[in-house]
Amino acid sequence: MKLLSVRSWKGLLIHLGIIAGLTIAAVLIFFNMYLPSTTNHGETVTVPDLEGLHIEEINEFLTKRNLKHEVTADSGFTQEYQPLTVLTQYPLPGAKVKENRKIFLSLNAVNPPQVKMPRLIDGSVKNAALLLESYGLEIGNIKYVPDLAQNAVLEQNYDGEPIKAGVFIPKGAKIDLLVGDGLGNTTLEVPELEGLVLDEAEVVILGSGLKVGNILFRDPSLADRDPKDELQQSQDRLVIVQQRPVAGRKIRIGQEIDIWMDRQEEQEDSILDKEEGTDSSEIL
The missing domain is CATH 3.30.10.20 (Trypsin Inhibitor V; Chain A)
Structure with missing residues (x-):
């Protein structure tokens, strides 16, 4: 049994035109009707700012906005926020994404990472500040004492006690400095x-x-x-x-x-x- 019977070139062209028309119609229906209905074409959500929110608040917060989240393996630490609060996110706040898009989150660590205490003694206060910042530490109280070495660090303390270079302390810790006033005791x-x-x-x-x-x-x-x-x-x-x-x-x-x-x-x-x-x- 023959599906198509072509007795002339004219009949062949008609059949080819029908096939081309059906193909074009199928493509148009797929891209303009089926695909948009399955991918929510044209429906976007604005990514909210999640920084500082606790992980327990995130699920409900994003569900209401038709978004999902995933916590990345990388984590940071800052004393500014409580443990398990959001530090960074991707996509960034304000970005337009489709519904059910996954937001990747980096959380503040429960336990601060340990860093080595640098040597600050004999250096200037300015140099100490730059060095501490590079190690993820902070300057605490600066006390000036009589000494001819003006603005030179004479002692570095942590929690009220002298601390040696190389000792591991929590990242974000504050280091107190004893600094010479340049006058001396004479x-x-x-x-x-x-x-x-x-x-x-x-x-x-x-x-x-x-x-x-x-x-x-x-x-x-x-x-x-x-x-x-x-x-x-x-x-x-x-x-x-x-x-x-x-x-x-x-x-x-x-x-x-x-x-x-x-x-x-x-x-x-x-x-x-x-x-x-x-x-x-x-x-x-």
């Missing part, structure tokens, strides 16, 4: 500076292991002067008329001394006025 007497010009005073101050602090003028009219301009110093005959701390006081090495300057003749006039006032009072 004390000395403040030198007498009154009556000296600035250059002389600087030599005395630095030679005593101290530092020059603020340079001020007693006379407001001199406020625009540059105290380090040697020409102006000689023209105005500026000398030191006051200092703080005062001469003879005990201070630690490296501390600053503030000085006040004025014209030498005005300083001498004020001294003479005081002496004349004393003489007249004695005469009376």
Whole structure:
């Protein structure tokens, strides 16, 4: 029995046209009707932000939004969140996905991973901060103590006790630092500076292991002067008329001394006025 009977070229073309038409119709029905109905074509869901949510909340939270989840093997740790809370997710929040899409989650570990304590001693505070961050640790309290090594780490402590480099501690732990203030414990007497010009005073101050602090003028009219301009110093005959701390006081090495300057003749006039006032009072 013959399914198709072709007696002419015209009949053959008609049959081929029927077959092509049926094929095209089948393709259109499959892609425009069947496939969309089985894949929810055009129906999308916005991925919610799951960061910080506990794993026990996730299932119900995603089910209501026609989504699923899967916990990845990789996990991280931060002290910012409780254990078993979401740290990262994929797809990211705000992404458009089809219903029943699986969201992959990374959770905060129950027990923080252990990391080696780095050596911070003898390094600067800035270097200690960078090093701790690279190890997943944090800087705790910074206490400055008298020591000539300014800003240098003298001791590293964890939970109130010194900790050696190489010891394993929980990631995210806070490390307290004992840091030198650059002054040391050595004390000395403040030198007498009154009556000296600035250059002389600087030599005395630095030679005593101290530092020059603020340079001020007693006379407001001199406020625009540059105290380090040697020409102006000689023209105005500026000398030191006051200092703080005062001469003879005990201070630690490296501390600053503030000085006040004025014209030498005005300083001498004020001294003479005081002496004349004393003489007249004695005469009376």
